[in-house]
Amino acid sequence: MTKDLKTQGVSYEEVGDAYFEKRQLKPFARVFHLWALGVGAVISGDFFGWNFGLAAGGFGGLFIATLVVAVMYAGLCYSIAEMSPALPHTGGAYSFARSSMGPWGGYITGLAENMEYILTPAVIVVGIGGYLGAIFGTPDA
Numbered sequence: 001m002t003k004d005l006k007t008q009g010v011s012y013e014e015v016g017d018a019y020f021e022k023r024q025l026k027p028f029a030r031v032f033h034l035w036a037l038g039v040g041a042v043i044s045g046d047f048f049g050w051n052f053g054l055a056a057g058g059f060g061g062l063f064i065a066t067l068v069v070a071v072m073y074a075g076l077c078y079s080i081a082e083m084s085p086a087l088p089h090t091g092g093a094y095s096f097a098r099s100s101m102g103p104w105g106g107y108i109t110g111l112a113e114n115m116e117y118i119l120t121p122a123v124i125v126v127g128i129g130g131y132l133g134a135i136f137g138t139p140d141a
Contacts, residue, residue, distance in 0.1 A: 044127035
């Protein structure tokens with residue numbers, strides 16, 4: 001038996017457990033895969049960000065920016081820690097946005113999260129390609 005719910009121009013259909021059983025994710029990424037992706041993202045982000053930050057603001061400017069970002073990140077962590085026990089469902093940023101801004105806010109946040117996860121490996125590839133190109137002297141094309 002299904003029941004349709006309508007909220008803010010979006011309709012939801014309640015489904016049974018069999019619906020979700022057919023749509024479970026298959027485990028693929030192992031510890032090494034996640035480690036490599038995380039290390040690649042951190043290295044690419046740190047070195048690209050540091051180089052541009054040092055060139056734009058110098059050491060003092062980059063240090064101030066680092067302090068501001070650290071305070072904002074701590075605020076983000078505390079906000080998530082406060083909000084997570086209040087929500088009856090999982091989903092990270094999408095879940096928080098859906099609960100606070102409705103289904104369309106959650107949808108836009110979900111799209112932004114997907115773009116982040118799609119673009120991060122591309123940034124890693126560009127960064128590693130640039131480094132290897134400089135080491136081996138390969139042409140840019």
